[in-house]
Amino acid sequence: xxxxxxxxxxxxxxxxxxxxxxxxxxxxxxxxxxxxIRQPPGKGLEWIGYVHYSGSASYxxxxxxxxTMSVDTSNSLLSLTLTSVTAAxxxxxxxxxxxxxxxxxxxxxxxxxxxxxxx
Amino acid sequence: xxxMTQSPSSxxxxxxxxxxxxxxxxxxxxxxxxxxxxxxxxxxxxxxYDASNLEAGVPSRFSGSASGTEFSFTISSLQxxxxxxxYCQQFDVLPLTFGGGTKVDLK
Numbered sequence: 001x002x003x004x005x006x007x008x009x010x011x012x013x014x015x016x017x018x019x020x021x022x023x024x025x026x027x028x029x030x031x032x033x034x035x036x037i038r039q040p041p042g043k044g045l046e047w048i049g050y051v052h053y054s055g056s057a058s059y060x061x062x063x064x065x066x067x068t069m070s071v072d073t074s075n076s077l078l079s080l081t082l083t084s085v086t087a088a089x090x091x092x093x094x095x096x097x098x099x100x101x102x103x104x105x106x107x108x109x110x111x112x113x114x115x116x117x118x119x
Numbered sequence: 120x121x122x123m124t125q126s127p128s129s130x131x132x133x134x135x136x137x138x139x140x141x142x143x144x145x146x147x148x149x150x151x152x153x154x155x156x157x158x159x160x161x162x163x164x165x166x167x168y169d170a171s172n173l174e175a176g177v178p179s180r181f182s183g184s185a186s187g188t189e190f191s192f193t194i195s196s197l198q199x200x201x202x203x204x205x206y207c208q209q210f211d212v213l214p215l216t217f218g219g220g221t222k223v224d225l226k
Contacts, residue, residue, distance in 0.1 A: 035215075044206065044218075044219050044220050045155075045163065045206055045208075045217040045220075046217070047214050047215040047216065047217070049214075060214040062214070094162055102210060102213060102215065104151075104153070104210035105153060105165060105168050105174075106153075106155075106163070106165055107165050107174070109164075110162065111161075111162060112162055
């Protein structure tokens with residue numbers, strides 16, 4: 001059974017950089033796309049972007065080039081960094097595995113990690 | 120970005136009821152829609168892909184259909200474990216976008 005687990009700081013100061021890691025276990029990290037999605041408390045889902053196991057990535061333009069994703073296939077780790085955060089970046093951040101091109105079918109998800117942006 | 124207008128935003132229903140949720144896409148997206156269920160404190164779960172295909176292991180009371188740019192999601196007989204929030208998602212064009220969600224609660 002595939003498992004994903006997000007980790008990182010739960011509190012980030014405004015203007016600083018948010019850095020999260022997602023560990024993938026129970027299956028090969030190759031041949032899939034990995035997506036980061038966030039959800040402000042009590043609100044809907046927002047696609048942040050995807051990273052392919054090959055390292056190629058695509059991001060939501062709404063983030064104004066602040067997001068960067070990478071993959072470490074040797075250690076089955078994904079990472080997300082988001083620069084210059086504001087209170088609007090406060091959300092639960094999920095990593096998810098996606099089947100098919102762009103990882104469109106999100107079949108395995110982490111449990112999510114709440115990140116609060118506050119001084 | 121493609122807008123997915125989901126309705127209703129919430130509904131109250133009883134066990135055994137038939138429930139239908141719709142998503143209207145802002146442009147033609149073929150059948151490139153998925154449906155997810157999210158329970159409080161949990162990650163979303165994929166139920167329907169490509170508008171009408173049931174994900175493995177998902178009960179057959181869940182179904183989806185498409186007509187032009189309108190997509191429907193139906194629970195044929197609501198069960199206690201189905202009280203949750205449901206989201207549509209389009210994948211025709213990046214960025215992937217979600218509907219606003221429909222919260223299904225107990226009447």
